[in-house]
Amino acid sequence: MTCPLGAGATPDADAPERAHTDFSRDLSYGDYLHLDELRAAHQPVTDAHDEHLFIAVHHVSEVWLSLIVRELQAAMKLLEAGITDAPLKMLTRVVRAQEQLTNAWEVLKTMTPADYLQFRHAFGQASGFQSQGYRMVEFLLGNRRPTMLRPHAHRPDLHSPLQDALHGPSVYDLTLKLLHARGLDVPAEVLDRDLTAKPTLNEAVLQAWLTVYRDPETYWDLYELAEKLLDVEDNFRRWRFNHLTTVERTIGFKPGSGGTSGVGYLRGALDTVLFPELWEVRTRL
Template identity: 85%
Template sequence: MSAPDRPAPDRSGAARPGAPDRDAPEQAYTDFTRSLSYGDYLQLDTLKSAHRPVTDAHDEHLFIAVHHVSEVWLDLIIRELRAAMDQLALGITDAPLKGLTRVVRAQEQLTNAWEVLKTMTPADYLSFRSAFGQASGFQSASYRMVEFLLGNRHAVLARPHEHRPDLHGPLTDALHGPSVYDLTLRLLDARGLNVPAEVLNRDPSQPPQLNEAVLNAWITVYRQPDTYWDLYELAEKLLDVEDNFRRWRFNHLTTVERTIGFKSGSGGTSGAGYLRRALETVLFPELWEVRTRL
């Protein structure tokens, strides 16, 4: 008896003669003239139409695919960060952990993407590098938004988007708004942990600097986790985010070094040298220093 004709078992496990086999592929929907198919729902034709190599080089396909996928993950990270920040602004500490955990998992996918790109040799890359001119990941508005939301801020980083008000406007708003860490410090102060006014009211467009009073507040949290469990857990989750942020940057650096060495980047930076300096960025300084002071 062929698989499609095999009777489906009843609850006892015995097959009922004449009953259709519910496990057969013929039971799947196949007529989508009046309903959404998988491809329709995901707009796959539109998605794939954006994949347009400008040369015949084999590895340009890989290069574009990795960057397309990375941009999708970055947009998800932005969405989850904003949702978590909205909750933190309302004084909620537990619900944001779910969104931040999702951020961490998405960051892992971003970091793993470099492993695929590392299969491209220097000769492979040079076969199409000149074709995209000054285009560079330095100009990724989504990556820059992630940086701004996490607190790594320099006004010059928004300049490549001045020609696009739809991109530059939101970046400027994020540059001058509170970061996820700023919102966390407001929660510490609301809980009576005495964050100084100069920290709470600082210019958010500047990167954070280690503050002894803030550090002492975190020392209290880390020495009394039972009392401040929600803040303790939030701090550790933020550290997960920064840890993965550093890993992404490190993998970016090593990918660039093994592909083009210390040639200048296509976007005008020094390339590997610029990326190496970026590794020194610290987003949440007190959360790292607290380990030394405990």
């Protein structure tokens, strides 16, 4: 068969023939991403068609959660050092990753209740409630309860980082310290509060934010940071709402596999406000 390029011809610069194809000694795409291990982790325990979808959506979600944790921790380290510009990029990346997480529910919604019942019994008490990645995101954003550590007590490698996050400052705590460092009035009872306690609105902190929002030119970096944090919480709310509606349309008001009440528990979570002063400032302006 005659070579279409002719003997000794050199492929066009844009031709696929110019691509590197010998990976006997070089690192390939699959090797770099450890795709064999990734695919090997996809192990349904039944023959149900939709269990593949269920596992894929949760695998992908956990990868996005890992990225969100990494970006939040990096942003927090810089905020602690008083740096505000680079964290904005990291928080923007968090927001984009959150969008992917939320969109994953739309794929899972293609699974009907009858589809789910074909394999739900097979994974026992396993539940997204036990996701260490999701819990870490919650803790870093300031929604922390010591009881949420219990599902990870059997795994010190998972429990220890959560324990540290439980007792460490959240991204909002670090932001309030920045306000204080810039001369705004953030009271000691807020700066030295019990970090495991649920966020509650503080009037003095609200007044500090009102100062920022009424003079954004003077406090532009703090103003931008506040709006970016609102983006993060806004997307977090959307994720929780889509989680609620996906569960309700799939199992109705049955209890969750991990022992929670299911829809009732998820509905209660919608009332959580992570950055209360940043929401209230809109009313007071």
